[in-house]
Amino acid sequence: MYPTISVAPTRPVAAYLGGKRNLAKRLCAIIDGHEHRNYVEPFVGMGGIFLRRSRRPTAEVINDLSGDVANLFRVVRRHYQPFIDEMDGLHACRAEFDRQMQLDPAALTDIERAVRFLYLQRLAFGGKVHGRTFGVSRGVGSRFNVARLRADLRALSQRLESVIIEQLDYAAILRRYDARETLFYLDPPYEGTEGYGIEFGPDEYRRLAEMLAGIAGDFIMSINDTPLVREAFARFAIEEVSTTWTVAQTAGKKVTELIIRNRRR
Ligand SMILES: C[S@@+](CC[C@H](N)C(=O)[O-])C[C@H]1O[C@@H](n2cnc3c(N)ncnc32)[C@H](O)[C@@H]1O
Numbered sequence: 001m002y003p004t005i006s007v008a009p010t011r012p013v014a015a016y017l018g019g020k021r022n023l024a025k026r027l028c029a030i031i032d033g034h035e036h037r038n039y040v041e042p043f044v045g046m047g048g049i050f051l052r053r054s055r056r057p058t059a060e061v062i063n064d065l066s067g068d069v070a071n072l073f074r075v076v077r078r079h080y081q082p083f084i085d086e087m088d089g090l091h092a093c094r095a096e097f098d099r100q101m102q103l104d105p106a107a108l109t110d111i112e113r114a115v116r117f118l119y120l121q122r123l124a125f126g127g128k129v130h131g132r133t134f135g136v137s138r139g140v141g142s143r144f145n146v147a148r149l150r151a152d153l154r155a156l157s158q159r160l161e162s163v164i165i166e167q168l169d170y171a172a173i174l175r176r177y178d179a180r181e182t183l184f185y186l187d188p189p190y191e192g193t194e195g196y197g198i199e200f201g202p203d204e205y206r207r208l209a210e211m212l213a214g215i216a217g218d219f220i221m222s223i224n225d226t227p228l229v230r231e232a233f234a235r236f237a238i239e240e241v242s243t244t245w246t247v248a249q250t251a252g253k254k255v256t257e258l259i260i261r262n263r264r265r
Contacts, residue, residue: 012046015127020048036183042170070167075114182217
């Protein structure tokens with residue numbers, strides 16, 4: 001048995017396209033019941049699974065190719081106070097949302113970039129990452145409550161204390177961290193859904209399946225149920241699960257998703 005440490009589950013600091021709110025309980029139970037020494041998430045996004053775990057192993061790695069995502073986690077961990085001070089001056093306002101949208105992330109400091117990303121992400125309709133619009137709903141209050149945000153960010157900065165944060169293509173992460181004791185939890189962009197500003201075409205699922213077939217460690221993947229996905233991952237154990245997609249605060253349609261794994265142990 002590998003040692004694990006209990007941690008306080010926290011929630012993602014912003015909504016995110018493909019965030020795993022509805023499946024989180026189920027996926028965390030599967031992950032926690034799976035023995036591993038190293039936990040690696042190649043597509044972490046806002047951390048809908050990573051943050052909701054209640055136990056953690058010795059080593060944890062989170063990764064996302066998005067510079068905004070990796071930068072936010074790094075800034076929250078290393079520059080928590082100056083970041084909070086910058087966030088404190090903001091409130092939900094369409095004019096400020098539009099102004100932040102116009103800024104070029106590449107021309108900002110790391111802290112400014114993290115502020116921009118979190119502000120937009122917190123306020124964007126449906127947790128969209130690309131093509132964001134100012135999200136308001138009748139009868140729903142502002143989603144930018146600084147006191148609540150401060151508490152979420154404090155919990156996040158503590159949770160990230162000993163976590164390795166990477167910003168690489170998933171293939172490089174699989175190569176770098178694969179080992180017999182490693183468990184990868186993968187939540188790639190859903191097939192047919194665009195919106196991260198990063199290309200992830202049909203061939204990418206086949207490339208991912210090929211790589212996963214050759215790893216020494218274990219993996220658990222959540223993905224939408226499509227013919228292409230079923231074909232690409234046919235060699236692994238595929239389980240159907242029912243869930244509900246949520247867009248912003250409104251309940252969405254019921255769908256079937258897949259949990260795919262290589263059962264080695
Ligand atoms: C479905 S989302 C993950 C959502 C996450 N589980 C959550 O709870 O927020 C997929 C993520 O994969 C990232 N991504 C897309 N292509 C990638 C690649 N080639 N390598 C690593 N990350 C990638 C996107 O930036 C996005 O954050």
